[in-house]
Amino acid sequence: MKHIDELPRLNLGVFPTPFYKLEGISARYGRNIWIKRDDLCGVALGGNKVRKLEFLLADAKRRGCDTVFTTGGAQSNHAMLTAACAARLGMRCELLLKKRGVTEHRGNLVLDDLYGAQVRFFDTDDYQDIYEAMNRRSAELAEEGHRAYPIPVGGSTNLGTLGYVVCVREIAEQAKAASMCPAHLISATGSGGTTAGLLLGASLELPKAKVTGIGVDDEPFEEIVPQLAAGAAELLEGTLSRREGDFAMFYHVGPGYAVPNPEDTPYLEELARTEGILLDPVYTGKAWTGMLKLLEQGAFGETGDLVFIHTGGAAALFAMDLPRA
Template sequence: MKNISDLPRLPLGLYPTPFYKLESVSKRYGRDVYIKRDDLCGVALGGNKVRKLEFLLAQAKADGCDTVFTTGGVQSNHAALTAACAARLGMKAVLVLKGRETGERRGNLVLDDLYGAEVHMVDAESYEEIYGEMRRRSAELAAQGHKGCLIPLGGSTPLGSVGYVNCVREFTVQAMAAGVRIDHIVSATGSGGTTAGLLLGARLFQPGAKVTGVAVSGDPFDKIVPELAAGAAEILDCASAGNPGDFEMVENVGAGYAVPNPQDTSYIRALAWDEGILLDPVYTGKAYSKLCQMLESGNLSGDGAVVFVHTGGAAALFAMDLG
């Protein structure tokens, strides 16, 4: 296996991020519940995309790119964090977002503007149309002497997933120092790359732990996640095969992607009151709500710790009603 530290990587985040026990939550459910605070990674309002961008933008820089194109929904955390990281590196960010232009600037759109990103709204049926628009704009810039890097939705590529293999390695060290044995790792799944990295990372550094992704959209993550994990394993020159039952996808989509579920609000509010931790209604709120429901129903086997990976997204709280 290759050493992750030997791969080209730009130090964009402040790591390690905190890893600690949620005392009130653990008492409520009679189970040790820990949190990995990747919302506190030191860039913008934090989030999981920074670990991916450290590898993806290192590759872009190595390729001589001066412009970064990416996409997502109107309130995309990935797009805002890409803009933030690109600005730090002296690169131009062009965000081609899937949605209608309304003239409103709230939530992540405010951050996009603060980081100097060029933002385009495209009312498209599919992301294939969006990628076509990104390629068209990149070709226009190329004719002006610039070189663009196209990063797909969520930065979910095999190389991006390596960032979350590294995250598992990081909190494995933290757990060992705290004397914690991990049985379950749970996170939101919006494009698949983070969960893929957690899956491969668990197979390498936490054998026996089960990874559960909570889908917040209707994409076929049962296929997407293992494929991305296999691609990351190829980059690291390691085996990707695991044990039966070490990975599961569950869903908490509700009315649709980026549409808050009213039933999640009580869980979002409880974590804010009990622990002072903010969750967004698009990703982390849906994932944490599902985790709590699984704890309530006794669906998480074993007596080891459960780790919730907080993937950020707080800006969405300032852009939509919780319901």
């Protein structure tokens, strides 16, 4: 199997990110809960997409591209981080976003402007419409002498998935240094690539750990995640090694994708007031709440340390109000 360091990759983030036990929260819930702070990766306001972009934009550079496209909702953290990384690399960035959620000039849309991205909204619920627009725009740019690199929603491709294989390697090293052994790796699942990387990474680095995705959208991630993980393994000239019970999906979507859930607000406040950590209300906040509810229901068994992957998204706190039940 090819070593992941043999693949082209840019150095965009500041890694490894912090990893530590949440002492106050662990005491409250009677279980050791650790956090991997990928919101502190050193780019913009941080987030999981930087790890994916290290591989994706390396591929774009290798292909001679000078423009990058991507998509997502109006407040997409992935889109904002793509704009930030493109700016750092001197690349043009065009964001073709769904006209869904908060479209006023707030939150991530302010940051998109700061990074010099061109933003266009599309009134559609189907990403295929946007991918077709990307193809048309690519043809226009080609006539002007530019070469575009399209990145699907969330950067969740086989190549992008490798970013979280690297993350699990970090976790394994940090866990060893902390004399702990992760039993569960838990993350938000919005497009599937992060959770897929955790699944492949765990099979390689932490074979005793189980991966749990908390779906913040209602896509069939039970199928999407293993497919992405298997595709990423093929890039390493290997196969995805699976064992029974190594992956589970649960869903905590609430009123809808990218829509805050009133029942989550107390959990966000509890973490902020206990550990000083901010979660956004539509991705990490839903995943955090979902994890704690599962813990209360006994879904993680009676023993074993939990590791929550903080995938960023704090800018959404400046775009929307936190609802209350």
